[in-house]
Amino acid sequence: MPAIxxxxxxxxxxxxxxxxxxxxxVTRLVYDExxxxxxxxxxxxxxxxxxxxxxDWAGNLYLHDPAVKPGHAAPPVLMxxxxxxxxxxxxxxxxxxxxxxxxxxxxxxxxxxxLPVVGFVSSEEEGSRFHGGMMGAxxxxxxxxxxxxxxxxxxxxxxxxxxxEDARARGCAAALPRAPFAPLFRPAIExxxxxxxxxxxxxxxxxxxxxxxxxxxxxxxxxxxxxxxHAGTTPMRLRHDALAAAGEMILAAEHAAGEAGExxxxxxxxxxxxxxxxxxVPGTCELWLExxxxxxxxxxxxxxxxxxxxxxxxxxxxxxxxxxxxPGQPPxxxxxxxxxxxxxxxxxxxxxxxxxxSGAGHxxxxxxxxxxxxxxxxxxxxxxxxxxxxxxxDDDHLVTGVQFLAALTRRLAEHTPR
Amino acid sequence: MPAIxxxxxxxxxxxxxxxxxxxxxVTRLVYDExxxxxxxxxxxxxxxxxxxxxxDWAGNLYLHDPAVKPGHAAPPVLMxxxxxxxxxxxxxxxxxxxxxxxxxxxxxxxxxxxLPVVGFVSSEEEGSRFHGGMMGAxxxxxxxxxxxxxxxxxxxxxxxxxxxEDARARGCAAALPRAPFAPLFRPAIExxxxxxxxxxxxxxxxxxxxxxxxxxxxxxxxxxxxxxxHAGTTPMRLRHDALAAAGEMILAAEHAAGEAGExxxxxxxxxxxxxxxxxxVPGTCELWLExxxxxxxxxxxxxxxxxxxxxxxxxxxxxxxxxxxxPGQPPxxxxxxxxxxxxxxxxxxxxxxxxxxSGAGHxxxxxxxxxxxxxxxxxxxxxxxxxxxxxxxDDDHLVTGVQFLAALTRRLAEHTPR
Numbered sequence: 001m002p003a004i005x006x007x008x009x010x011x012x013x014x015x016x017x018x019x020x021x022x023x024x025x026v027t028r029l030v031y032d033e034x035x036x037x038x039x040x041x042x043x044x045x046x047x048x049x050x051x052x053x054x055x056d057w058a059g060n061l062y063l064h065d066p067a068v069k070p071g072h073a074a075p076p077v078l079m080x081x082x083x084x085x086x087x088x089x090x091x092x093x094x095x096x097x098x099x100x101x102x103x104x105x106x107x108x109x110x111x112x113x114x115l116p117v118v119g120f121v122s123s124e125e126e127g128s129r130f131h132g133g134m135m136g137a138x139x140x141x142x143x144x145x146x147x148x149x150x151x152x153x154x155x156x157x158x159x160x161x162x163x164x165e166d167a168r169a170r171g172c173a174a175a176l177p178r179a180p181f182a183p184l185f186r187p188a189i190e191x192x193x194x195x196x197x198x199x200x201x202x203x204x205x206x207x208x209x210x211x212x213x214x215x216x217x218x219x220x221x222x223x224x225x226x227x228x229x230h231a232g233t234t235p236m237r238l239r240h241d242a243l244a245a246a247g248e249m250i251l252a253a254e255h256a257a258g259e260a261g262e263x264x265x266x267x268x269x270x271x272x273x274x275x276x277x278x279x280x281v282p283g284t285c286e287l288w289l290e291x292x293x294x295x296x297x298x299x300x301x302x303x304x305x306x307x308x309x310x311x312x313x314x315x316x317x318x319x320x321x322x323x324x325x326x327p328g329q330p331p332x333x334x335x336x337x338x339x340x341x342x343x344x345x346x347x348x349x350x351x352x353x354x355x356x357x358s359g360a361g362h363x364x365x366x367x368x369x370x371x372x373x374x375x376x377x378x379x380x381x382x383x384x385x386x387x388x389x390x391x392x393x394d395d396d397h398l399v400t401g402v403q404f405l406a407a408l409t410r411r412l413a414e415h416t417p418r
Numbered sequence: 419m420p421a422i423x424x425x426x427x428x429x430x431x432x433x434x435x436x437x438x439x440x441x442x443x444v445t446r447l448v449y450d451e452x453x454x455x456x457x458x459x460x461x462x463x464x465x466x467x468x469x470x471x472x473x474d475w476a477g478n479l480y481l482h483d484p485a486v487k488p489g490h491a492a493p494p495v496l497m498x499x500x501x502x503x504x505x506x507x508x509x510x511x512x513x514x515x516x517x518x519x520x521x522x523x524x525x526x527x528x529x530x531x532x533l534p535v536v537g538f539v540s541s542e543e544e545g546s547r548f549h550g551g552m553m554g555a556x557x558x559x560x561x562x563x564x565x566x567x568x569x570x571x572x573x574x575x576x577x578x579x580x581x582x583e584d585a586r587a588r589g590c591a592a593a594l595p596r597a598p599f600a601p602l603f604r605p606a607i608e609x610x611x612x613x614x615x616x617x618x619x620x621x622x623x624x625x626x627x628x629x630x631x632x633x634x635x636x637x638x639x640x641x642x643x644x645x646x647x648h649a650g651t652t653p654m655r656l657r658h659d660a661l662a663a664a665g666e667m668i669l670a671a672e673h674a675a676g677e678a679g680e681x682x683x684x685x686x687x688x689x690x691x692x693x694x695x696x697x698x699v700p701g702t703c704e705l706w707l708e709x710x711x712x713x714x715x716x717x718x719x720x721x722x723x724x725x726x727x728x729x730x731x732x733x734x735x736x737x738x739x740x741x742x743x744x745p746g747q748p749p750x751x752x753x754x755x756x757x758x759x760x761x762x763x764x765x766x767x768x769x770x771x772x773x774x775x776s777g778a779g780h781x782x783x784x785x786x787x788x789x790x791x792x793x794x795x796x797x798x799x800x801x802x803x804x805x806x807x808x809x810x811x812d813d814d815h816l817v818t819g820v821q822f823l824a825a826l827t828r829r830l831a832e833h834t835p836r
Contacts, residue, residue, distance in 0.1 A: 198651030215650055219696050230804050231685035232633055232710050232777030233616030236676050238802065243686055247668035254662050258654050267649035268661055269695050276688040278637050278708045279778075280805070290696045292650050359650030360697075384656065386648050387698070 017092035025389030029129035036170040058139035059173040063119035076188035081120030091391020114413040137366035146179035190367040199384025209356035211376035212339040216331035223322040228283025243273040243282035252309040294357040338375035435510035443807030447547040454588040476557035477591040481537035494606035499538030509809020532831035555784035564597035608785040617802025627774035629794035630757040631712040634749035641740040646701025661691040661700035670727040712775035756793035
């Protein structure tokens with residue numbers, strides 16, 4: 001197995017970061033110009049390294065031994081990679097790091113015994129252009145209904161179908177097959193290397209996390225209705241202030257998550273009081289609440305604790321509370337066996353590591369929910385910053401992460417019967 | 419003195435409410451079509467009752483015995499009235515009630531011994547078209563600098579000078595005199611009858627408040643700066659959540675006002691967290707704070723208590739807090755002697771009453787700050803609602819208020835040497 005050198009990782013990450021739209025950081029929305037340029041560059045890099053680069057109809061890219069032919073006759077494979085798209089003005093590592101890792105590991109694994117290794121570059125994960133829900137990973141797994149091509153559209157009304165036509169014109173997607181859309185490869189194992197996007201590894205001085213669970217989340221929009229009154233003439237004791245009630249609810253959510261203990265989190269990310277003037281007691285306030293946890297029953301308990309407290313606050317303050325739940329995502333367990341194997345390897349490699357749950361969703365969520373044995377690994381994020389131009393990870397950590405992934409891939413591929 | 423009958427009050431209030439712009443409630447912005455129509459109607463009502471109706475250059479209207487000539491030779495007068503303008507979609511009583519009361523009391527007082535009584539209808543008090551700061555009362559008192567005519571403009575860029583030209587064309591303002599702009603009448607006493615705009619009289623089952631102070635206020639815009647982080651990957655203990663800090667500050671303001679005791683009030687009327695998404699811990703939050711109190715040192719103590727607590731919250735949570743103070747208004751004491759006289763009269767008339775401070779500013783604030791002996795009286799507001807189409811007061815209370823004002827005017831006018 002050829003060694004992966006530091007510059008293999010860092011130089012390619014620097015090159016990939018150059019494919020971006022305008023403004024700070026990296027902006028690569030699926031099928032846009034920067035995304036397509038990055039897609040072509042990754043394919044050419046793979047080909048220069050002797051790999052085949054095959055795009056599917058959705059613009060997912062597979063980097064593989066030319067001897068391993070895609071299609072219904074393809075053998076089960078070990079898939080390793082991440083997504084190519086970014087949020088607007090995001091960082092240079094989120095997704096990108098895993099795709100470069102996939103390329104390098106696929107190259108390093110070529111000709112190995114055991115499962116063939118296929119690097120994957122999923123087309124869409126962030127939801128920053130379409131709100132289709134992990135369209136890339138789902139299309140890799142044959143989990144897309146043809147009707148979605150016309151119902152999923154971006155802010156400007158461009159449908160997924162029309163956007164694909166643009167991507168095909170730029171050489172970044174294959175022709176649309178007949179529905180149902182079958183996968184090009186069948187994953188026996190899926191691995192994804194990612195930056196943590198949180199501060200824990202850095203705070204604990206660790207190099208690596210073995211990620212054995214992905215948190216689920218639930219979202220609510222809350223409507224608080226009190227009484228808009230003149231702020232000068234309404235004594236404190238006679239007020240029904242919707243924003244003061246909101247303040248108490250925000251703190252109650254924070255408190256409930258703290259009481260539940262890690263990895264429970266509860267976040268009020270948005271608040272809009274109305275009428276929003278200096279001299280009027282707010283009559284209404286909208287709040288957005290998110291709860292996350294890594295186990296279904298814990299998520300339910302957290303959600304119950306927060307919403308119960310919110311109702312108590314509303315009752316005590318004489319305001320009305322409406323709670324509308326939006327789409328969520330259940331918690332997802334990754335493969336315990338793969339996590340154990342990875343932990344053994346990390347010990348052998350003397351990497352300072354820990355088990356961790358991912359608070360964020362990833363392509364891997366889709367693979368795991370489809371029944372594929374999956375695992376993720378995280379490297380530290382400086383100051384926990386992600387989805388930001390300031391997203392950064394020390395080079396040492398980036399290189400160690402890829403080397404660990406290569407060794408893990410080799411061990412798993414060799415010990416998994418074809 | 420002719421008696422004032424119930425229908426004198428209620429019929430005229432109903433008629434005045436018909437002069438309004440589009441939409442719910444009453445919208446009369448100074449010098450607009452509805453305002454001018456109401457102005458002409460009030461003048462014609464006064465003339466029908468045998469009074470003179472004289473407008474000044476700013477569109478203030480004086481309703482007076484034709485024998486009392488305005489101008490520099492006019493005797494000192496007792497002025498009684500309120501403002502004609504409204505907020506957008508306001509109620510039928512705020513200001514309007516005091517102008518009808520002024521008309522009726524001026525009529526009832528005609529020919530009485532003592533100070534001549536002049537009903538006044540101030541052109542602008544609400545700041546709903548221009549942010550000139552009580553332009554009506556200030557122009558009544560000769561407190562306007564000519565330059566303001568060109569610097570004060572509405573949202574559409576129409577200056578006060580141009581708006582006055584429109585009002586003159588509609589017969590609702592006199593020609594602009596040479597600066598400095600001298601008053602038409604010199605008030606020896608000013609009285610204003612108003613709805614409470616708060617819930618206290620109703621809650622206490624009272625008919626009348628003798629208002630001996632007008633609260634001052636201070637305004638701050640606060641900028642809280644924490645750290646915007648992924649809500650899924652950032653543990654509660656490592657967050658610096660600007661909105662959670664804001665929640666604590668909102669409650670701290672409420673608590674500080676409660677501790678200071680009535681009539682202290684503190685209100686956070688506006689909050690804007692950013693970026694405002696479900697899955698991002700808010701990185702910044704803007705808050706608008708208002709503190710009110712009726713005595714200067716108490717207002718300062720309240721403001722100090724709130725801002726000190728806010729700084730403590732910011733320090734404890736590791737967020738930055740910037741506080742920018744905007745224009746405010748100092749508390750204003752009205753005439754203690756007039757308040758005592760009014761209290762004696764309310765007792766004699768067996769009206770259930772109390773002393774009260776006004777939390778809101780009024781035309782009377784300007785008269786008091788100019789050194790004129792002033793007093794206000796309030797009648798109850800149903801449910802404390804004001805600046806709303808739902809603004810309402812029982813007819814009995816409306817009529818009682820005007821009868822009390824007429825009796826008070828008579829007593830004060832007769833006992834004040836000309």
